[in-house]
Amino acid sequence: MIEVEVKARVEDPKRIERSIIELGAVPIGIENQADTYYNAPFRDFWVTDEALRIRSQGSKYFLTYKGPKMDSVSKTRKEFEVEVNDAGNMGNILSSLGFSPVTTIVKKRKIYRLGNYFIALDNVRNLGDFIEVEASINDSRNYEEEVETIFKLIEKLGISRVSTVRESYLEMLLKKNKKGIVGL
Amino acid sequence: MIEVEVKARVEDPKRIERSIIELGAVPIGIENQADTYYNAPFRDFWVTDEALRIRSQGSKYFLTYKGPKMDSVSKTRKEFEVEVNDAGNMGNILSSLGFSPVTTIVKKRKIYRLGNYFIALDNVRNLGDFIEVEASINDSRNYEEEVETIFKLIEKLGISRVSTVRESYLEMLLKKNKKGIVGL
Numbered sequence: 001m002i003e004v005e006v007k008a009r010v011e012d013p014k015r016i017e018r019s020i021i022e023l024g025a026v027p028i029g030i031e032n033q034a035d036t037y038y039n040a041p042f043r044d045f046w047v048t049d050e051a052l053r054i055r056s057q058g059s060k061y062f063l064t065y066k067g068p069k070m071d072s073v074s075k076t077r078k079e080f081e082v083e084v085n086d087a088g089n090m091g092n093i094l095s096s097l098g099f100s101p102v103t104t105i106v107k108k109r110k111i112y113r114l115g116n117y118f119i120a121l122d123n124v125r126n127l128g129d130f131i132e133v134e135a136s137i138n139d140s141r142n143y144e145e146e147v148e149t150i151f152k153l154i155e156k157l158g159i160s161r162v163s164t165v166r167e168s169y170l171e172m173l174l175k176k177n178k179k180g181i182v183g184l
Numbered sequence: 185m186i187e188v189e190v191k192a193r194v195e196d197p198k199r200i201e202r203s204i205i206e207l208g209a210v211p212i213g214i215e216n217q218a219d220t221y222y223n224a225p226f227r228d229f230w231v232t233d234e235a236l237r238i239r240s241q242g243s244k245y246f247l248t249y250k251g252p253k254m255d256s257v258s259k260t261r262k263e264f265e266v267e268v269n270d271a272g273n274m275g276n277i278l279s280s281l282g283f284s285p286v287t288t289i290v291k292k293r294k295i296y297r298l299g300n301y302f303i304a305l306d307n308v309r310n311l312g313d314f315i316e317v318e319a320s321i322n323d324s325r326n327y328e329e330e331v332e333t334i335f336k337l338i339e340k341l342g343i344s345r346v347s348t349v350r351e352s353y354l355e356m357l358l359k360k361n362k363k364g365i366v367g368l
Contacts, residue, residue, distance in 0.1 A: 040281065042226035052281065063268075065277040080276040083269040084247075092264040093249040097224065097236065 004143060005134045006150045008163040013121055013129040017110070019157045020119055025112035033057050035105045036091070037170050041098030051170065052099065054090050061087040103177075105169045117153065124169055126176070131159065188327060189318045190334045192347040197305055197313040201294070203341045204303055209296035217241050219289045220275070221354050225282035235354065236283065238274050245271040287361075289353045301337065308353055310360070315343065 010016050021027075034056045039045050045052065049068035054061065060083060067078035084090045091101070106125040111118060120132040133150045137143065151161055165172070194200050205211075218240045223229050229236065233252035238245065244267060251262035268274045275285070290309040295302060304316040317334045321327065335345055349356070 042282065050280075052277075063274075063277065065280050067280060078280065080273045080280060082273045082277065085267040089264045089266045090247075093236075093247060093266065096234075096249050096251060096262070096264060098226065 002137050002140055002143065003134060004137055004146045004150065005132060006147060006154060007130055007132045007165050008154055008159050009165060010121070010129040010131050010159065010163070013123065016131060016157055016159070017121055020112050020114070020121070023114060023156065025114035025119055028111040028113050028118075031057050031109045031111065033105075033107050033109060035107075035169075037102045037105070038094050038099040039102050041100070046174075051168075052094075054084075054087055054094070056087050061085070061090065063090055103170070103173055105173060107169070114153075117150070122169075127169060127172055130165075130169075131157070186321050186324055186327065187318060188321055188330045188334065189316060190331060190338060191314055191316045191349050192338055192343050193349060194305070194313040194315050194343065194347070197307065200315060200341055200343070201305055204296050204298070204305070207298060207340065209298035209303055212295040212297050212302075215241050215293045215295065217289075217291050217293060219291075219353075221286045221289070222278050222283040223286050225284070230358075235352075236278075238268075238271055238278070240271050245269070245274065247274055287354070287357055289357060291353070298337075301334070306353075311353060311356055314349075314353075315341070 035053045036056075038052045038054075040050075040052070051064075051066040053064050055064060062081055063084050064079065064081040069077055095101075105127075108123045110121040112121075113119070116135050118134045120134070122130045122132065124130060131154065133153060135146055135150065137146050151164075154164070155161065167175075219237045220240075222236045222238075224234075224236070235248075235250040237248050239248060246265055247268050248263065248265040253261055279285075289311075292307045294305040296305075297303070300319050302318045304318070306314045306316065308314060315338065317337060319330055319334065321330050335348075338348070339345065351359075
């Protein structure tokens with residue numbers, strides 16, 4: 001299973017939300033997420049294209065590892081996640097092992113489902129509003145075709161292709177702060 | 185709060201168990217534990233006196249970090265633990281971060297409570313039978329006194345002081361296998 005994902009900057013989230021609902025998308029839920037990203041003591045995740053984060057989502061907590069992108073075309077990554085019962089102790093374990101917190105990304109995410117697509121409307125603190133459209137495909141040969149379909153869906157919502165971004169929120173926030181991960 | 189703990193090798197666990205019950209100890213529970221210990225890619229926990237493990241206990245899983253002993257007298261350590269929902273994914277995250285599994289210690293633990301003391305009778309695979317008596321004290325100045333009280337309790341059970349051991353099961357098992365942590 002491969003996740004295909006397109007993200008775009010949104011200038012008028014209320015209008016986009018109305019368009020999403022008009023297309024027949026079903027609201028799934030609203031999540032308040034705070035993601036604290038860590039860097040390793042022995043390699044630089046900024047260079048290796050890995051990520052390690054603790055997510056707080058309401059009263060639930062998750063530890064997630066994302067490996068480097070597996071090819072240059074898709075955004076496919078190895079990803080492992082566990083739910084943990086205590087974010088503070090999880091942070092203490094990571095710090096004791098030498099991992100250091102880099103930054104925390106706080107966002108409010110509204111999730112919709114439209115057929116096979118999950119649409120997230122994110123309001124990200126210090127970064128603004130974004131839409132993420134995601135689909136799962138079984139065959140990587142259909143990747144480009146699926147990306148094109150998602151682009152068309154996004155255009156239907158009145159968002160131009162040039163608004164799409166490939167960077168993660170972490171990369172955007174670190175660039176905005178004009179700092180790399182190391183030395184923060 | 186400081187944990188005071190004395191451990192001793194037991195030759196006849198059935199007889200010891202009868203003695204524990206005769207002293208008035210209350211059975212708390214039986215736990216089947218499998219502890220997989222990991223070593224770090226950037227420092228050797230064998231040298232730094234740290235430990236990182238995933239414990240499977242029935243259908244529950246825990247990630248635990250133990251720091252080095254904080255002084256030469258007591259066995260006090262910094263310890264952080266979280267419950268996780270998936271041992272396999274937790275292992276995948278640790279492996280992806282470069283940590284490597286060293287060995288797994290499998291034991292059946294019967295737990296009793298006698299006043300302020302927790303008594304564990306452990307049957308450890310490939311190591312044999314052990315008793316662990318643990319108490320919590322508030323003031324480290326009472327440490328030696330508390331150890332002496334526990335020694336007397338152990339002697340009441342018919343176990344000689346010379347049977348006591350200071351090594352962890354991990355250290356015992358690695359020594360028995362005549363291998364250090366590194367290179368296993």
